[in-house]
Amino acid sequence: MSADIVGEVIFNTIVSACVYALVAVGISIVFGLTGLVNFAQGAMMMFGAYVAYAVTSHGGWSFSIVIIVATLAVVLLSVALTPAFLKTISRPVNGFIISLGLIAILENGITRVAGADPVTIQPAFTRNWTLGGVTISQQDVLTIAIAVAVFCALAFVLKRTRAGLALRASADDREMAGLLGVPIWKMVIATFVVGGALAGLGGAMVAGFTSLTPRLGGQYILTGFTVAIVGGLGNVWGAVVAAFVVAVVTTSMATAGLGQWVEVGTFGVMILILLFRPTGVFRGVEHAQL
């Protein structure tokens, strides 16, 4: 294998890891506080991608506005759904079933509006650089930059601000944090806002480098969920690290010509981890053992 192929694989790994991490952190952060697995995270990302598609095909707007609109749309969707999810907070399995219904609604709704055929966005950035034989597109660099910026911002908020401290305290022990004056419902809504924002961002970024179909969410959710499981549900940093592990596996399988079996491999890994180490390879939050 020549050096530029290796470089290409490494670069693709980083790009997919960033997207997986966005989905996984979105799942993880909601799970950490509510115990709810929002399986519709992938479908919400797909929704964000189609919003980005709709905005760009209207034309004339810059990429930054497209990203902001897509993110806001998914955040609004996520917040609108929060009351339904909160109804099931004592039985998170019910919340999971709601998210299954949501997948059906979003996938079929988008199929109805935009059709089932793949659509592509006119890329906003077309420049390519060649670095020692490896071709790097501006779009990919932007994806990585945004993801890194988002994770740094998230890290700062969670670790260094009072709101982040309150959020971590609520995730650790919801009732105790409530007794000590943390506004739990605001915290729950905040996690749904963050989850929705991550899905919207991920969607807008994915729209930049792949063709979109209504089943896009299904591809990302199971991989994203595998990442969240490997990283330990509720453990944001575990998810980021695990994203790289899973991305190495998927891109190397794809490079080796096993493209259609990638999902079988990933889900196999997920099932094995759920069976033998349900709190994840890195430790997740306490109630991860449902």
Next chain:
Amino acid sequence: MGMSSGWFQEAREVPEMERSAPDSSRPGELLDVGDLGRALLDHPSPGRSLIFRRSAAGMVVIVGAVFPWYGFSQSDMDLAVYVCIYAIVGCALALLWRATGELSVAHGALWGIGAYAAAIAATRLGLPFLACGAIAVAFSGISAALLGYPALRVKGTYFMIVTFAFAEIVDILFANLTSVTQGAQGIDITKRASVFNWFSLAGAREWYLFSFMLLVLSVLVWRGFERSRMGRETVAVRESDQLARSIMIPATFRRVVAFAISGLICGASGALIAFYAGYIDPSQFAPSSSIMFVELVVIGSAATVIGPTVGAVLVVVVPTVLHLSAIDSNILFGAVLAVVIVVRPQGLASPVKLPDWGWMPAWLRPRLLRGGRSTSEP
């Protein structure tokens, strides 16, 4: 009650008497085993009396068996066949849900395994209809057992996700193992179905009668399993794994058996769809079909025998009556699923609370509708 137990618990009301004072003649009193003891020893389903329930069930069966002769069109009978086929899978799912407290998102895939097994047996091996059905039942049952053994080690949401991943994997296998399944091209089943060359399933009416008979049979298997010692032991495992193990119930084995029986029923339904539709391809058994069965059982209810059938009627008939496309009906039922979970998690066809006749003198209380034991008796 742990997160693992199903919501139908809410619908199944246990009279206060049973809860507080276990019958002293039974070994259950030695330790306070709570739900475990009730599952093993006290098991009358409270509510309407046995006579009422038996005669209502008999009436439903009779109406179901004779209604094809009252001027229904071919397309009505076609819908009725699909209702039966879906309701059979619904019963399988309800059996598993009630017995283990876990809701599977893999039943569309198990159904598909049955359908593919029957189709391949018919086209490659040229076996007769009933033999294909037996092969379908065996394949689905074995797949269910193989999935159940690992999957039932996790609970709640994790169980659903493992089964969902299984459904995805099976979908990918159907589409990519082209030498066996012919991939996206699908399989045509041209063989005519008949029962021992005696009862030929030629028209929609014959198909309906045959699938209705299978539906009744699956309901009987479902209820029979729940009333059997094994079924009650499975419920005991659901209520408390450790207590059940402490009285020598093989917990894992019981749960896997429940999953396998559920898979067997799915296989029968899979053989029906393969022969009735005459054509199968992977898209029919995609994970969305598994979600459809979850919708069917959750919306219909698993708390009553009739629940899955009510769900199947809704899922099949409503889109036809309203002239909805497949996409629109998926949106509709996704929304209904979410609303039902929030508003009435035990399902639409779950028992309504009966009036408490306790304020009446005993000799005035209506006998037919009265429950097994009244809560207000001393």
